[in-house]
Amino acid sequence: xxxxxxxxxxxxxxxxxxxxxxxxxxxxxxxxxxxxxxxxxxxxxxxxxxxxxxxxxxxxxxxxxxxxxxxxxxxxxxxxxxxxxxxxxxxxxxxxxxxxxxxxxxxxxxxxxxxxxxxxxxxxxxxxxxxxxxxxxxxxxxxxxxxxxxxxxxxxxxxxxxxxxxxxxxxxxxxxxxxxxxxxxxxxxxxxxxxxxxxxxxxxxxxxxxxxxxxxxxxxxxxxxxxxxxxxxxxxxxxxxxxxxxxxxxxx
Amino acid sequence: xxxxxxxxxxxxxxxxxxxxxxxxxxxxxxxxxxxxxxxxxxxxxxxxxxxxxxxxxxxxxxxxxxxxxxxxxxxxxxxxxxxxxxxxxxxxxxxxxxxxxxxxxxxxxxxxxxxxxxxxxxxxxxxxxxxxxxxxxxxxxxxxxxxxxxxxxxxxxxxxxxxxxxxxxxxxxxxxxxxxxxxxxxxxxxxxxxxxxxxxxxxxxxxxxxxxxxxxxxxxxxxxxxxxxxxxxxxxxxxxxxxxxxxxxxxxxxxxxxxxxxxxxxx
Numbered sequence: 003x004x005x006x007x008x009x010x011x012x013x014x015x016x017x018x019x020x021x022x023x024x025x026x027x028x029x030x031x032x033x034x035x036x037x038x039x040x041x042x043x044x045x046x047x048x049x050x051x052x053x054x055x056x057x058x059x060x061x062x063x064x065x066x067x068x069x070x071x072x073x074x075x076x077x078x079x080x081x082x083x084x085x086x087x088x089x090x091x092x093x094x095x096x097x098x099x100x101x102x103x104x105x106x107x108x109x110x111x112x113x114x115x116x117x118x119x120x121x122x123x124x125x126x127x128x129x130x131x132x133x134x135x136x137x138x139x140x141x142x143x144x145x146x147x148x149x150x151x152x153x154x155x156x157x158x159x160x161x162x163x164x165x166x167x168x169x170x171x172x173x174x175x176x177x178x179x180x181x182x183x184x185x186x187x188x189x190x191x192x193x194x195x196x197x198x199x200x201x202x203x204x205x206x207x208x209x210x211x212x213x214x215x216x217x218x219x220x221x222x223x224x225x226x227x228x229x230x231x232x233x234x235x236x237x238x239x240x241x242x243x244x245x246x247x248x249x250x251x252x253x254x
Numbered sequence: 255x256x257x258x259x260x261x262x263x264x265x266x267x268x269x270x271x272x273x274x275x276x277x278x279x280x281x282x283x284x285x286x287x288x289x290x291x292x293x294x295x296x297x298x299x300x301x302x303x304x305x306x307x308x309x310x311x312x313x314x315x316x317x318x319x320x321x322x323x324x325x326x327x328x329x330x331x332x333x334x335x336x337x338x339x340x341x342x343x344x345x346x347x348x349x350x351x352x353x354x355x356x357x358x359x360x361x362x363x364x365x366x367x368x369x370x371x372x373x374x375x376x377x378x379x380x381x382x383x384x385x386x387x388x389x390x391x392x393x394x395x396x397x398x399x400x401x402x403x404x405x406x407x408x409x410x411x412x413x414x415x416x417x418x419x420x421x422x423x424x425x426x427x428x429x430x431x432x433x434x435x436x437x438x439x440x441x442x443x444x445x446x447x448x449x450x451x452x453x454x455x456x457x458x459x460x461x462x463x464x465x466x467x468x469x470x471x472x473x474x475x476x477x478x479x480x481x482x483x484x485x486x487x488x489x490x491x492x493x494x495x496x497x498x499x500x501x502x503x504x505x506x507x508x509x510x511x512x513x514x515x516x517x518x519x520x521x
Contacts, residue, residue, distance in 0.1 A: 022463030166460055168485070170287045192460065194301075194487045195289030217461055218494075221259070225493030229266040229304055 003234050007040045007224065008242035010102075010134070011162050011186050011212030014065060015048035015058075024048075024216045028065040028072055035071070038220040040213070041242070042071045044102055044134075050077040051106055051139060056085055063098035073249070074100040075134055079110060080118040087122060092129065096254035102160075104134040106141045114146065116153045127156040130251040134186075138163035144172050151180050158248060160210060162186040168193040170200070177204045184248070186212035187240060191226035197240070198231045206236035210245045258505055259496045266489065267306025271506055273492060274513030277401060277431050277456045277480025278312035280331050283319065290484045295335045302338055305488035308510065309517075310339055312483070313371035313401070317344035325356055325363075332366040340521055342371035342401050347385035348378070357388045368520040369399030369427070374411040376403070381411050382418040394423035399516055401454070404430045406437030413440035420448040427516055429478060432457045438464045445472040452512070456480040459494035466498055474504035478512050 014031050016024045025031045028045075035043060045066065050058030055077035066072040076095065081087040094100075103126065107114040116123075126133065135142055142150075151159065164173065164185060170193075176183045177200070187209050190196040200209060211227065213220040227237055261268040282291040290297055302310070314327035328341035343360065345353050360367060370389045374381045381402055393400050400423075404411045413434045420428055433453040434441040444451045445468065453476060458464040468477055481491050495508060 022461075022466065166457065168286050168288065170289075192486055192490050193289075194481075194484045196487070199289035219459065219462055219497035221493040221497035222459070222490045223493070225262060225496070226487050226490040228263060229489050231304070 003238070005228060005237055005241045007038070007211055008245050009035070009040045009043040009213050009215070009220070010160065010210050010245055011188055012043045012045045012215045013048050014045055015061070017048050018052050021216060028068045032069050032071065034215065034220075038213075038215075038224065040220065042073070044073045044075050044245070046075040046077065046104060046134075050104075051109065055079055055110065059086065059100075063100065066099060072099075073102070074098060075102040075104050076100045077110075078103050078105050078122075080112050081122050082118065092131075092254050095131075101249050101252055102132040102134055104136070106136075106139060107146070108142060109140045114142065114150060120153075123154045123157055127154055127158070129253045130158050130182075130248075131254070132158040132160050132184075132248055132252070134160050134162055136163040137161065137165050137169070148176070151176055151183060155180055156182060158182040158184075160184045160186055160248075162188070162212060163214060164189045166192065168196060170196070174200075174203065177208050183208070184244070185209050187227065188212045188214040188218055188223045191223045191230075197227065201230075201232045201236055201240075206232065206239040207244055209240045210248070211241045258502060262489075262492060262496060266304050269306075271306075271509050272308040273306055273479060273488065273509045274308055274517070275310045275481050275483060275488065276399075276429060276478045276513050276516075277454050278310040278483040279318075279485065280312050280314040281316050281327060283315040286485075288484045293331055293334075298335060298338060301488075305492060307338070307488055309513075309521075310483060311342060311368060311399075311401075311517075312339065313342040313344045313373075318346065318371070318373050318376070321346055321349045321352055324352060329363055329366050336365065340368050340517075341366050342369050342399070343367045343389075344371050344373070345386060345389050346377050347374075347383050350385040353385065354388050357392050360392065368517060369393060369401065371401045371403075372411070373403045374415075375405055375408055379410060381415050382422070390419065390423050390426065393426040395425060397425055397427065397519065399427045399429060399520065401429045401431050404432055404434045404441075406434050406440070413437055413444060416444055416451065417447075420444060420451050424448070424450055426450060428452065429454045429480075431480065433464065433468070438467050442468055442471040445476045451476070452516075453477045454480040455491065455495070455508070456482045456486065459491055459498070462498070465495065465500070469498075469500050469504055474500065474507040475512060477508050478516070479508050
């Protein structure tokens with residue numbers, strides 16, 4: 003069975019301190035995706051993190067408009083400053099094919115909890131808009147993530163870049179407790195038996211495929227999933243079906 | 255490259271390109287959950303067969319973390335699965351009397367051990383410390399492999415420490431486990447300066463760029479494959495190496511030829 007890959011963890015743009023093999027534009031990213039046989043991707047722009055979420059979001063929207071295979075992920079800041087989130091926010095997401103959000107609270111210096119995001123996270127929980135968080139890039143601590151999920155148990159949250167060391171002791175309680183909490187696969191694939199054990203405990207529906215490109219090698223996650231000791235049906239779900247199902251439920 | 259990738263992608267392993275994993279462990283470890291941490295020969299056979307792993311050279315976690323258990327854990331594991339396993343005799347410099355005893359008895363276990371493993375970042379004393387001397391001298395004399403845990407910025411097993419032992423013990427075959435992680439340029443310089451120093455890829459290919467630098471600077475003859483198994487997945491790291499754009503010849507060197515040479519007189 004041919005597996006179609008839908009990658010939820012790719013970024014474009016060159017980081018300020020340099021990065022081996024980074025890609026400048028959507029066109030370059032598509033070239034790489036073709037090389038790797040990746041059909042679709044949810045992408046963000048590194049400038050959203052390093053420079054300006056506002057301008058980075060704009061650049062991203064412009065870039066992904068060049069290919070229907072790309073979907074965007076915008077970076078949010080606390081609604082109170084109105085830098086990113088305004089009255090027409092969801093309308094703008096729809097107009098620009100933005101299907102998900104991400105946040106880097108520690109790096110962007112804000113507290114991501116009920117005080118700052120209560121109403122907004124209530125709304126994205128209702129609209130089923132996925133929030134991507136990363137355990138890399140000084141994004142969020144495990145304590146903060148646990149608190150966030152306790153406060154917003156219906157929120158669709160996809161945790162990326164879970165770390166080099168296996169983190170099942172951290173993630174399995176979240177997978178057990180929260181229906182809409184998911185793991186991105188790139189570093190779960192790195193853990194020996196990580197995919198298999200997670201599927202056995204929670205089913206394949208809780209994992210979505212990602213490569214971590216351009217930081218990581220796409221063929222690493224691809225080869226691991228292709229030969230994971232799980233059913234073919236489970237592989238197809240992880241590779242693309244799960245994220246497609248999540249995106250079908252998004253209401254903008 | 256394409257034919258090797260195609261074979262791995264379609265079958266999960268390659269007949270033309272077996273894989274020698276030169277950096278592994280065995281058994282559980284308190285700070286992490288391993289789905290395949292428990293020693294079970296049948297599971298190991300099955301997992302290794304899926305990825306075409308010809309041999310794993312490892313050091314049992316309990317040998318490294320419990321002086322009370324020591325190298326017994328390595329000996330028992332290898333003797334239960336000799337067709338797939340060889341071990342590094344684990345050294346803990348906080349117990350020099352055990353090191354002396356292990357060196358004295360090394361010949362008794364030549365069916366088990368191909369060399370020594372040092373984990374200085376965890377044991378706290380530098381790899382050049384006198385407490386390791388009996389093992390270093392023995393490895394130097396016998397041409398044994400010494401797998402070092404090395405990490406960039408470390409004052410006990412960083413590149414400066416590797417330089418000291420590489421100069422002092424030219425007969426030992428030194429594998430820089432994790433290749434002085436993050437200090438790739440210094441690791442590369444060590445590979446170029448010393449014929450007895452090799453890069454080992456565990457944690458190097460977590461990110462793109464390090465392997466490519468080593469290939470460009472020192473060539474694939476100075477690189478061996480390793481995964482820290484059961485920490486990391488064989489297919490993941492195999493896919494990473496195959497995605498680096500290196501030649502078929504380089505892939506063969508990294509996956510098996512270099513290891514075959516290093517192990518030829520030892521197993």
